[in-house]
Amino acid sequence: MTVTVRLFASYAERLGHSSLSIELPAGSRVEDAVTSLRNMPGGSMLPPTPLVAINRGYASPDSVLSEGDELAVIPPVAGG
């Protein structure tokens, strides 16, 4: 299945993408997607269990992904 990954701030800068598509086996979880991202160039700077959101709502590492999901990997927030 295909999942759209959104990256932001320092994560986007290090991986060189703000948005990309990744292919994962059906039934994959957030942690599987993160492992895949950490194997990309620059990906080692991602923490093993970063803050994530699926389809714009916060999610946990063991949340199951579905085809077409938007998975956001969220650096420590610093608004205000």
Add this chain to the structure above:
Amino acid sequence: MTVTVRLFASYAERLGHSSLSIELPAGSRVEDAVTSLRNMPGGSMLPPTPLVAINRGYASPDSVLSEGDELAVIPPVAGG
């Protein structure tokens, strides 16, 4: 001695003055001035120990007055 009395809000309305001079024996205290005011027309609505200020600073009923002092008799405040 002469003391200037300032009255405000409901107190000024009931006594019909916002400023008046009263004559008191030397050594009089705030409570003596209040007694004198309470004997004036409309004065009975003043509480026996109202909030007072001498020369623009809060004072107590037994504070001693001096010639020329400005004694303010202060209704419950309601700013804001």
Add this chain to the structure above:
Amino acid sequence: MRAAIVHEPIDPAALIAEVAHESNGATSVFLGTVRSDNDGKDVAGIEYSAYDEMAGTEMVAILEETRSAFAVEHAVVEHRVGTLAIGDISIAVVVATPHRAASLSAVQYIVEEVKGRAPIWKLEHYVDGTRGWVGAGSREATR
């Protein structure tokens, strides 16, 4: 640091600009406005009066207290007197500090202290033609 009893409409934007300083990352503001009802009575307007000179002194003292308590250097408070209509601003407190906690705490402190200590009074005029002095949580009807 400035405190004043004013007779003209209060301009919050001007007060926000007054406390601005490049060292400040947080500006907190409180505005008191005339409500259309109070304790179930329909309010037409409020007449504010003050012991002007002492109210100014007392408000300056309150600002100085925030300097000690919260290290506030940039603050302004204005309280309007005269006849105010529904929605008019009666009091504005504006505090700017480097970090947010101090400005939020200082605004709250100043508002509470001004309401509790500054010699200021309000006479509410009601839609039904009656009026009443408001004070210390109670209202004394005068007509």
Add this chain to the structure above:
Amino acid sequence: MRAAIVHEPIDPAALIAEVAHESNGATSVFLGTVRSDNDGKDVAGIEYSAYDEMAGTEMVAILEETRSAFAVEHAVVEHRVGTLAIGDISIAVVVATPHRAASLSAVQYIVEEVKGRAPIWKLEHYVDGTRGWVGAGSREATR
């Protein structure tokens, strides 16, 4: 109740007007502004970025929480993104309520929650030409 990520300068006076209602006696405001120094470094400006769609949703959720917790009906929050200079407003929170306690508490709640939950980031540019991502109290130098 309105929350938005904006790309243009924030106008506090417009937001104050937006929450005005004759039933409200208290309006509280918090403005975050860009400071000239952070942890001892001279700041030239800050580049804010956000996961716009989710930040908006999250801020709306925070406003809804204040409705439950403080009975707030009139509130607006705007967070600006893009390149901001010293003194520019990055966030504005404005809450109007009948009585003061609710508006003061709600503003503080909204500010804390937006800072802690909304997916927004800042890249500080320093006067010395370096830059650093700011996050969760730490700064990660990138050059």
